[in-house]
Amino acid sequence: MSLMKGAVKFQSKVTADLIAEYLRERILDGTFGPSTNINEVQLAAHLSISRGPLREAVQRLVQEGLLVSVRNYGTSVVDLGPEDIKDIYKARVAIELEAGRLVLQQDTTKLAAELNKVLQRMHDALKDDRWQDVATEDVKFHQTIVRATLSPRLDRMFSTLAAETLLCVRQFQYIHERKETILEQHRRLQEFIQSGDEPGYLAEIEWHLKKSVPMLEAARKKRTS
Known part of the structure; x- marks a missing residue:
């Protein structure tokens, strides 16, 4: 070492x-x-x-x-390979779909406001090209939604995945051609939660997470080539 x-x-x-x-x-x-x-x-x-x-x-x-x-x-x-990335996001899809169903059965006003704060910090980090902070705020955005379920076990399961996710996304600048893309995607998720649109949110979060896998794999290849 x-x-x-x-x-x-x-x-x-x-x-x-x-x-x-x-x-x-x-x-x-x-x-x-x-x-x-x-x-x-x-x-x-x-x-x-x-x-x-x-x-x-x-x-x-x-x-x-x-x-x-x-x-x-x-x-x-740990050295996360392609199969690890796929498995991490497979688990995240299962947890975050259920979290979305649970939180959208209740008043989402407070949650939407909390997510707006995360989005503002993400915006500031993007503006200054602080990519480690962008990655951190990305994970916090998703963790905020899971914690809003008030399920300690869901929160514990996601916490493990959150740490592994940060290893995957810590080089965010290699993932998106436009750095604003990551902010736009999370804003759409926040808007679905704010409006209480469960079908819209569930479709968007599943697309968001599954789309991340090939993008992360491509970024990993780019970093190691």
């Missing part, structure tokens, strides 16, 4: 939560790239932390799907 330059200072009583958050951010921002080996001894020394909370943090990220642990080979950052 190639460690980052410079020291990182944690609080004296560092917790597994803080370490997991730190590692998650380093994976999602590309500091630890796909297939990077996570050497716990080396990393603990670099961060000046004990191995107990580090080991717990690493196991959490394994459960989230950001790290993979193979017996006799150690732990490394």
